[in-house]
């Protein structure tokens with residue numbers, strides 16, 4: 001066991017609850033003592049961190065956002081976000097894939113509780129989500145979130161091309177998902193698709209369904225050999241007349257669209273991984289320049305003023321990133337004000353861009369020997385490069401939306 005390190009968010013300074021601090025300690029310890037050592041292998045082989053998931057299940061963390069009334073830990077949104085960021089410090093691929101799994105619980109759980117549902121919808125949803133939660137808690141079932149299709153749908157600009165048609169007692173699904181993290185390893189694929197039973201495709205008819213990975217008609221295809229986040233195994237999924245029962249619904253019919261507009265911070269759940277990576281790059285750089293990095297000669301490089309300035313720059317960027325992010329996750333909830341949504345976009349952009357920029361500075365400052373594959377820095381650099389690409393809130397789209405929201409009132413045009 002290595003010496004304990006400081007938390008990303010100190011309990012006293014950030015006024016965390018005991019539950020928040022305890023959960024962050026639990027994920028940090030697991031990350032530091034177990035995941036860190038394994039991370040290079042998943043990355044080199046582009047293989048899924050299977051052993052980490054067994055540990056997460058044993059630690060109860062697969063149920064981190066399952067409400068306590070169902071037997072889970074019942075972490076709310078900010079608590080989960082901070083706990084997940086601690087994992088991102090040690091294994092980006094585990095933190096990112098865990099996010100896909102946890103989001104299926106968070107969105108169907110506390111987030112759905114905040115939405116305006118009828119009593120009948122709420123009662124039926126309570127029963128259905130219980131089935132999913134039990135699978136996770138009892139057997140360690142893993143859920144993924146393949147939404148992307150390569151078109152405008154994952155950006156929220158068009159209806160999903162993957163379709164669902166109502167059949168007796170369930171749904172028939174057809175379509176394709178690209179970049180499906182956990183492909184071949186999740187037990188259920190939580191897909192977004194368009195309900196085309198009664199009307200032509202529209203975003204308001206988006207349906208959120210969990211397809212069993214072993215259902216007839218589900219195929220994993222293509223290879224996975226990317227720059228970074230290699231352990232996510234984000235291959236392509238094909239659905240050919242896949243039939244699932246009604247209880248495959250992770251949200252009641254028509255509710256996903258309501259959730260996306262009522263609770264927009266739901267799309268920030270991809271960020272904790274990258275907050276963790278940003279901290280990891282700074283931690284690496286400091287230890288390296290102090291001559292304390294295991295696996296490197298104990299040569300100090302901290303006496304050069306240029307290195308001190310670079311470390312100061314990195315720390316300033318990190319503080320800006322962490323603290324804007326902390327504010328945004330703490331104010332997440334239903335019906336945010338326009339200013340809060342703008343801050344969420346700014347926070348998402350800042351995390352995704354700064355994580356990679358901090359890693360870049362760390363490599364430049366530490367030098368050539370620091371980016372050998374025997375050390376984690378080059379992996380942090382590659383993994384952090386992927387954050388800005390995550391739809392629907394890519395760095396570009398955050399800028400687009402923020403700029404437009406600043407210059408136009410809702411509905412305003414130049415005509």
Ligand SMILES: Cc1cc2nc3c(=O)[nH]c(=O)nc-3n(C[C@H](O)[C@H](O)[C@H](O)COP(=O)(O)OP(=O)(O)OC[C@H]3O[C@@H](n4cnc5c(N)ncnc54)[C@H](O)[C@@H]3O)c2cc1C
Nearest residue numbers: 145146147148155157179181229234389390391394396397
């Ligand atoms: C490591 C990794 C893991 C991933 N895991 C998952 C996963 O588990 N589930 C999942 O659903 N997806 C996942 N993705 C996919 C990711 O969310 C994006 O969907 C994917 O990177 C988009 O591919 P693209 O950049 O080629 O798309 P393109 O559609 O070509 O978009 C390129 C860029 O153009 C901009 N753009 C796109 N659409 C619009 C628009 N309508 N208006 C203005 N600008 C636009 C965006 O900035 C986008 O980054 C993963 C991606 C990576 C890299």
